[in-house]
Each structure stands twice: as structure tokens, then as C-alpha cells.
Amino acid sequence: MKNLLIVLITVAVLASCGGNKTEKNTSTKKVTLTAAGATFPMPFYNLAFKKYTKETGLLLTYGGIGSGGGIRSLKDQIVDFGATDAFLSDKDISEIPLKVVHIPTCIGAVVIAYNLPGVEEIKLSNQLLEDIFMGKITDWNDPKIKEANPKLTLPNLTITVVHRSDGSGTTYIFSDYMSKISNEWNEKVGKGKSLQWPTGIGAKGNPGVAGTISQTAGSIGYIGSEYAFAQKISFAQVQNQSGNYIKPTIESISASAQGEIPTDTRIMLTNSSDPNAYPISGFTWVILYREQAYNGRSKAQAEETIKFLNWIIGSNAQSVAQSVNYAPLPEKAIELSKEILKSITYEGRAVLK
Amino acid sequence: MNSEKITKHVLFTVSLIILIISTGILASLIKGAMPAFKEFGLKFIIAPDWNPTEGRESYGALVFIFGTITSSLLALILCIPLAFSTSLFIAEYFKKTRIASILKTLVDLLAGVPSIVYGLWGFYVLRPAIISLGINDQGFGIFTSSLILAIMIIPYATSLSNEVIAMVPDELKEAAYSLGATRLEVIFRVIIPNARSGIVASYILALGRALGETMAVTMLIGNANVIPKSIFSTGNSMASIIANQFGEADGLKLSSLIAIGLLLFAITAIVNAFGKFVINKLS
Numbered sequence: 001m002k003n004l005l006i007v008l009i010t011v012a013v014l015a016s017c018g019g020n021k022t023e024k025n026t027s028t029k030k031v032t033l034t035a036a037g038a039t040f041p042m043p044f045y046n047l048a049f050k051k052y053t054k055e056t057g058l059l060l061t062y063g064g065i066g067s068g069g070g071i072r073s074l075k076d077q078i079v080d081f082g083a084t085d086a087f088l089s090d091k092d093i094s095e096i097p098l099k100v101v102h103i104p105t106c107i108g109a110v111v112i113a114y115n116l117p118g119v120e121e122i123k124l125s126n127q128l129l130e131d132i133f134m135g136k137i138t139d140w141n142d143p144k145i146k147e148a149n150p151k152l153t154l155p156n157l158t159i160t161v162v163h164r165s166d167g168s169g170t171t172y173i174f175s176d177y178m179s180k181i182s183n184e185w186n187e188k189v190g191k192g193k194s195l196q197w198p199t200g201i202g203a204k205g206n207p208g209v210a211g212t213i214s215q216t217a218g219s220i221g222y223i224g225s226e227y228a229f230a231q232k233i234s235f236a237q238v239q240n241q242s243g244n245y246i247k248p249t250i251e252s253i254s255a256s257a258q259g260e261i262p263t264d265t266r267i268m269l270t271n272s273s274d275p276n277a278y279p280i281s282g283f284t285w286v287i288l289y290r291e292q293a294y295n296g297r298s299k300a301q302a303e304e305t306i307k308f309l310n311w312i313i314g315s316n317a318q319s320v321a322q323s324v325n326y327a328p329l330p331e332k333a334i335e336l337s338k339e340i341l342k343s344i345t346y347e348g349r350a351v352l353k
Numbered sequence: 354m355n356s357e358k359i360t361k362h363v364l365f366t367v368s369l370i371i372l373i374i375s376t377g378i379l380a381s382l383i384k385g386a387m388p389a390f391k392e393f394g395l396k397f398i399i400a401p402d403w404n405p406t407e408g409r410e411s412y413g414a415l416v417f418i419f420g421t422i423t424s425s426l427l428a429l430i431l432c433i434p435l436a437f438s439t440s441l442f443i444a445e446y447f448k449k450t451r452i453a454s455i456l457k458t459l460v461d462l463l464a465g466v467p468s469i470v471y472g473l474w475g476f477y478v479l480r481p482a483i484i485s486l487g488i489n490d491q492g493f494g495i496f497t498s499s500l501i502l503a504i505m506i507i508p509y510a511t512s513l514s515n516e517v518i519a520m521v522p523d524e525l526k527e528a529a530y531s532l533g534a535t536r537l538e539v540i541f542r543v544i545i546p547n548a549r550s551g552i553v554a555s556y557i558l559a560l561g562r563a564l565g566e567t568m569a570v571t572m573l574i575g576n577a578n579v580i581p582k583s584i585f586s587t588g589n590s591m592a593s594i595i596a597n598q599f600g601e602a603d604g605l606k607l608s609s610l611i612a613i614g615l616l617l618f619a620i621t622a623i624v625n626a627f628g629k630f631v632i633n634k635l636s
Contacts, residue, residue, distance in 0.1 A: 165571070196578065
């Protein structure tokens with residue numbers, strides 16, 4: 001009976017997570033902001049939130065539960081804003097009764113991290129990426145990899161592809177890029193926050209994938225750049241649209257955002273046509289409701305939310321982003337974001353003065 | 354009202370609450386799983402796809418049912434020799450000695466170790482060992498998670514076996530010895546036949562525990578949503594896919610995950626019913 005009970009309790013917990021939570025934000029005197037979502041920009045958010053708290057005394061909490069979770073938390077109206085690396089599709093937006101807006105906060109890169117003792121700066125062409133992640137090349141000393149990297153001595157190791165086991169904006173950026181460079185990928189796998197993987201093993205979260213790669217010789221996977229930098233995991237140079245092999249640096253990531261940006265800022269930056277751009281880059285966004293009076297939120301709550309978002313796109317916060325290897329927003333994106341912030345209302349009246 | 358009556362009412366209410374909770378869980382599982390079964394029919398159970406990509410959505414539970422059942426059965430097979438020897442050691446050979454009680458405490462302690470700690474140990478110690486033994490390249494897979502599960506379920510498999518083996522009447526054993534039986538003969542001819550229903554019951558209890566285990570398995574099984582080619586390949590389990598993907602799931606995917614939860618519930622119930630049946634048959 002005991003084991004049955006354990007199962008029952010587990011299921012009960014899971015079932016309760018499925019329901020719509022309608023937690024009320026109690027409007028106490030001291031306002032705190034709650035946000036949840038993507039783990040990809042978390043190193044930046046952690047620092048920026050701490051800095052903001054220090055400067056203003058306002059308490060912010062951020063739950064790194066993945067982009068999918070961020071969107072869901074906003075839908076359930078339990079956060080002040082959500083965070084995601086994949087913008088909401090027109091279909092997603094139409095399914096939410098209230099109007100949702102996107103504010104980009106920085107540009108991040110997804111790096112192709114690998115664990116090959118003694119092998120630095122491997123170059124991976126578009127074809128190699130397709131072959132490796134489709135499971136067509138299974139060994140590191142495959143002649144095709146050697147051909148692209150004549151100077152490297154590649155070990156006789158099996159390739160272990162590591163991907164995300166949970167839904168993730170990082171996966172979305174990576175698969176969006178793969179769909180652009182490989183027809184076969186586009187047809188068989190496609191893009192999404194979680195995929196039907198042709199090969200490899202799954203690990204939970206950016207930290208999980210980073211940990212598995214650093215613990216497994218012969219592994220390769222995709223992670224948010226800061227996770228690779230922080231854990232000193234090697235990462236590959238990737239071929240961009242112009243055919244150049246590019247390392248993810250703040251400059252090369254910034255270069256990917258030099259093109260046109262639509263007024264709602266919903267754009268994928270992958271496979272940029274700029275010859276110096278790192279091709280697996282993407283905006284990461286916070287998402288919030290245009291009308292801030294929902295689920296009993298106070299006016300102060302709305303004001304603090306917008307004040308904070310106005311701060312995070314400002315130069316002060318953008319320099320924090322660079323310290324953890326995210327590229328700052330281009331001028332154009334900041335202008336557009338300011339316009340969007342101005343359009344946000346509380347009971348019909350603009351919040352930002 | 355006398356205390357007798359009060360006790361009776363309290364007990365009745367409490368058991369009624371438990372009954373309501375379990376039917377409520379079952380009902381909400383069925384309700385949540387309906388959209389998935391409506392979309393895919395009973396084929397959901399035997400479909401090997403798990404494709405969450407928008408526009409190509411197609412879900413099936415086979416991969417996970419297969420992973421859960423193979424890893425749990427393999428864990429049981431690995432666990433039985435260890436658990437059975439331990440039970441004999443504690444309850445027969447070294448019955449009521451100090452060393453037996455120390456061993457018993459240690460085994461019970463295994464039950465108290467949180468699942469995540471087993472997972473960590475598996476990830477950082479067991480997995481590199483599997484790689485260096487050359488069993489597979491990255492150390493993840495059904496076999497690795499079965500090894501961890503086998504260790505985790507030992508206390509469940511031994512505790513009840515200890516009791517029933519110790520309960521075999523001494524008179525029976527003494528009678529066998531007086532007829533010239535060796536110790537092994539006593540074990541196989543007297544102890545096992547007498548204690549078999551209890552021993553089997555404890556293994557089924559252990560299997561039930563293995564079926565629902567989540568954290569340690571998800572850290573070691575590889576989370577690859579494919580039918581494993583061999584026991585050394587990677588796969589995924591029912592509890593593990595739920596834990597990994599419910600956070601961002603909605604619509605059909607969420608319903609499919611709940612349907613997997615319902616199936617896991619059903620499998621566990623079947624295993625328990627089977628256990629009861631075996632016990633009744635044997636005793």
C-alpha cells in the first residue's frame with residue numbers, strides 16, 4: 001500500500017500543477033516583483049536583479065523554469081512578467097485573452113559546446129552540424145570532421161549528442177538555426193521548444209546539459225554561451241551565412257542584430273546575413289500584458305514593473321549584460337522597446353510618464 | 354457518546370477521506386487524459402512517437418511504458434540475489450547476532466536516502482565506472498538506471514522477507530535437521546516453501562517502488578525518447594518524461610502527459626493486484 005500511496009501523492013502533485021492557479025497578489029505596502037521563465041538569460045538576470053535591488057530597494061524574484069514555463073506563468077497571471085527566448089507565435093497570442101507585448105532585454109548566443117580532451121577551436125560547417133545532430137556522423141575521427149579541421153588530432157571517441165529533456169527557448173533558437181541551414185532537419189525534425197530528437201541523450205536545463213557535457217568525454221550539445229564560459233567548456237566555431245567560421249563574442253553576437261527589427265520586436269536573429277555575425281544568436285524577451293490591471297494587481301505593482309523594464313533596457317543594465325557575455329541591445333531595439341513600454345496601461349491610462 | 358463510538362467515527366471519517374482523495378485523483382487523471390485518448394484512441398498506448406513540434410504533434414506512450422517496465426524488471430532481477438542473500442544472512446544464518454542487526458540497520462538506512470542523492474551518486478560515481486568498463490560510451494541508459502534502482506529497492510525487498518524467514522517455526526527446521534538434512538536443504542525444503550508468499554510479496558512491493566521512481570532514473574536513463582535497442586542503450590521512463598516536460602506543456606501535450614500518469618497508475622495497480630493474487634495462491 002505504501003508504494004501505491006507514493007504514486008498517488010506524486011500524481012496528486014503533478015495534477016495540481018496542471019490546473020489553473022489563481023493566486024492573488026496580496027497588495028501589501030511593500031511591492032515585490034515576481035518573474036519566471038527562461039534559464040538562458042538567467043546569469044544576466046541574476047546580476048541585473050541584484051543590482052536593481054541594491055539601487056532601488058525593490059525586491060525581485062526570478063524563477064528559472066524555462067521559456068515554456070515563463071509563458072505559462074504569464075497565462076496563469078501569477079507573475080508580473082514572464083521571460084522567454086522564443087517569441088509568442090500569432091497563434092499563441094490569439095489564445096491569450098489579454099494583449100501580450102514583448103520587450104527584448106539582451107542578445108544571447110547558443111554555443112555548440114563539446115568535450116574532447118586536448119581539442120580546441122574545432123570548426124563545424126553547416127553540413128557537419130546537420131550530420132552530427134541527425135546522428136549520421138557517429139565518431140569524432142570521421143574523415144568529414146578531419147577534412148574541415150586538418151590541423152586537429154581528433155580522438156577515437158563516439159559522439160554523444162546532448163540535448164534538452166525539457167521544453168526550452170535555447171532549443172528553439174538552436175532548432176530555428178538548424179531548420180534554416182539544413183533541409184533535412186527542417187523536414188524531419190523542425191523547430192520548437194522541444195523536439196523529437198533523432199539521436200542523443202536529454203538533460204534538464206542549461207545547467208544540466210552543461211554538466212553532462214563537462215562530465216562526458218566525446219559529448220557535444222548546445223547551451224547558452226554563459227554556461228559554457230563559466231564552466232570553461234570548449235565550444236565550436238560555427239559557419240555563418242557568408243560561409244565564415246565565427247566565434248561567439250560580444251561583437252559577433254551584436255553583429256547578428258544589425259538588420260531590420262519589426263515594431264513588435266518579434267524576430268529570430270539566427271543565420272544573420274552579416275558576414276561577421278555569429279549565426280546562432282537570438283533576442284531574449286520579457287513578456288507582459290499591455291493592460292496591467294489584472295488579477296488584482298495594484299497600480300504600484302504596475303508602475304514598479306514598468307520602471308524596472310525601462311531600467312533593464314537602459315545603458316546601466318546593458319553593461320551588466322556584457323559582463324556575463326551577452327550582447328547589448330542595438331539602438332533600434334531600445335527605441336522600439338521604449339515605444340512599447342509607453343503603450344502599457346493601467347486601467348486604460350499610460351503607466352510610464 | 355462513549356470513547357468507543359468516537360474512535361469508530363474518527364476512523365471511519367479518516368478512511369473515507371483517503372477513499373475520496375484516491376478516487377478524486379483517479380477522476381482528475383481520467384478527465385485530464387481524455388483529450389489525448391480522444392485524439393489518438395487506444396493507439397496512444399502502443400504508439401512509439403513523441404513529437405511535440407508544432408504542426409507535427411503526435412504522442413504515444415509505448416517508449417515510456419517500455420522504458421519503465423524494462424528498467425524496473427531488470428532492477429528487480431539484479432536486486433533479488435542481493436536481497437535474498439541478505440535476508441537469509443539476517444534472518445537465518447546470523448539470526449539475532451550483533452552483525453545481523455547492524456546489517457539490518459544499514460539496509461533500512463538505504464530506504465531513507467533521498468532519491469536525488471542516489472541520482473547524484475549514480476551520475477558522478479556509477480556512470481564513470483560504466484564508461485570505464487566499456488559497457489557504453491556515455492554511461493547513461495536502461496542498465497545504469499536499473500543498477501541504481503536495484504540498490505534503491507533492496508530495503509523494500511528485504512524488510513518483509515526478513516520477517517517471514519524469521520517466522521518459519523523452529524520446530525520444522527529442527528525436525529528437518531534431526532532427519533539429517535543439511536543447512537542448504539533446510540533452506541530450500543523448509544524455509545523457502547514456508548516463507549514463499551511473503552518473499553514474493555516483498556519483491557512485488559519492491560517492483561512497485563521501482564516503477565514509480567523518478568529523480569534517480571531521469572538523471573541516469575538518458576532521456577532519449579526512443580525504444581532502447583538493448584539494455585545498455587538510452588531510453589526514457591514514464592515518471593521521467595512527466596517530470597521533464599510537464600512544466601511547459603499545454604493542450605494536447607499536457608493531456609498526453611496526464612494520460613501517461615494514468616497509465617502508470619494503472620500499471621502500478623495491476624502489479625499490486627498481481628502481487629495479492631500470487632500471495633493468495635501461494636499461502
